[in-house]
Amino acid sequence: MSTTTTTPSTAAGPTTAPAGPRRPARRPIPWGRIGGWICLVVILLITIFPFYWMLRTALSDNRALALEADSLLPAEFTLDAFRRVFGLTTLEESLAQGGAGGRINFWLYLRNSVIVAASITLGQVLFSAMAAYAFARLRWPGRNAVFALFLSALMVPGIFTAIPNFVLVKELGLLNTFPGLILPTFFMTPFAIFFLRQFFLGVPREVEEAALIDGAGRARVFLRIVLPMTAAPITTLAVLTYITAWNEYFWPLLVGQSDDVRVLTVALGIFRSQTPQGSPDWSGLMAATLVAALPIVLLFVALGRRIVSSIGFSGIK
């Protein structure tokens, strides 16, 4: 849990502590709590429902959707939408199912998204960890000034650097290549460095100093002591970085338009703009969004506990 908690850890119902004035026998019906639960359930329903609706529509027959618009279950259950999205149907079949004519292959975009997000995660976490260690633990002149300079990049709106970065990538001939998509966030982000520095500061100095006295070099201390001791926050950061890279739309839209490097988010935007005005391929579109969302949802379900408890505040985007 958060380090900020001041409550003594009495497991037995700490929830009742801050509740309103409460006289033991007088109030058999806690209206306030009932009302609170109703609000909470409504908010959670609103939060979860769109995910269900995505699934329900993806499993529906596209032509049946209009007739059963209010059906809570899939309208004429079928997997055709997924077959269309993965390019498993012929053009005629696709049109007969109410799909768009254009050929789409989400396997390719899925692969591209994995390549881009995994590469960014590997580079960014490793290099940011090295930098964070230098800022947290090594002593050198100008350390705080350089750290402040790195952090100041947090305030810069993305589009301000995106324009010159686009020009740079174009000059390097990297438009529509994986390096062009990956490089800008491969080496660091201010957030990653800030995040890891916080945790490295918490590693007891004594452990490191013992190793240094035993003659270990800084690199060895970093690899053998600091990284293993901070494995948990590094994993959290890796997951956050992967999700951010996976979800990124703006930069891939600028430099990754061609089919062979197109990632899922960009492909979704194109799919949406290709849908004919009269009868859009809604079930295909929802199947495609599900393909884009599912890996993240699974990752979140697997590691959500860690992510949820890592969310606190330190005022940094």
Place this chain on the structure above:
Amino acid sequence: MAVVTPPAPPAPGARAPRRLRPSGRPRGDLRAAMVFLIPATVGFVVFYLVPAVRGAWFSLTDYSVLAPPQFVGLDNYRRLVDDPLFWNAMGVTGYYVVINIVVQTVVAVGLAVLLQRMTRSILVRGAALLPYFVANVVVALVWFFMLDYQIGIVNVLLGKVGIDPQAFFGDPALALPTIALINVWRHMGYTALLVFAGLQTIPPQVYEAASLDGASAWRQFRSITLPLLRPVLALVLVVTVTGSFQIFDTVAVTTGGGPVDATRVIYLYIYDLAFAQLDFGYASALSVVLFAVLLIVALVQLRLLRAGESDNS
């Protein structure tokens, strides 16, 4: 991106000789630090620092990528003063930020208080957080379908209670609030968890004392929770407002700026100028202005909310 709690600092107890270092390192760890910092510095210089300087330079030029930049002084900045589309974009963005932030903050504080009082369940908090981790594009498309004029479930339900279907994305009066509320949906759980973390810092004894004095729940919220939460709220607002100004994805996939420029936010306008009209100089000038606006807004917020001080004394 996420905001994260730093871990507890190492026990501040008895640790006298802090500078107990192995001998032979008189000048600190400069050489090691340089090695450790090489990759990150390359990334910072090549993709942040130089682009920032270059962006500022582009803003003083006429530049279409195809030909080298031509220095034109402050022409681009003069041009934006008389550009109705720029002012429209700023107005639209401001309107978006106001709706988005006001609704989101109110809902998030409410949700955070509910979470605090009702349940410790990490499952509930996880569910609330889930939308934040799904791509903007996905969120936009799901709501685009749910709000469809003909077969969107929202309009179907509205029809059942006797309300005419609404063209949520087609009506100039509705499009922007709709997009603002979609992003409230995506961010409310995340913001609530930030506020929730802030609520944990308020000692329960304060509430107990207030209860003994007979303060109602609402009174406690107004006189204890809100004032003690202020420094946290200030930081949360700076982060969310800065993000809110940079709305792009949702607009780009749903309305594309329409109907009749009702949703042409500043990010989208800059994007169009640069990448559709290849007017990189003018687009850069607008992004410099956006940067300045963000800085000023952040400073004003911190000032107004006196973020550095706490009432907790």
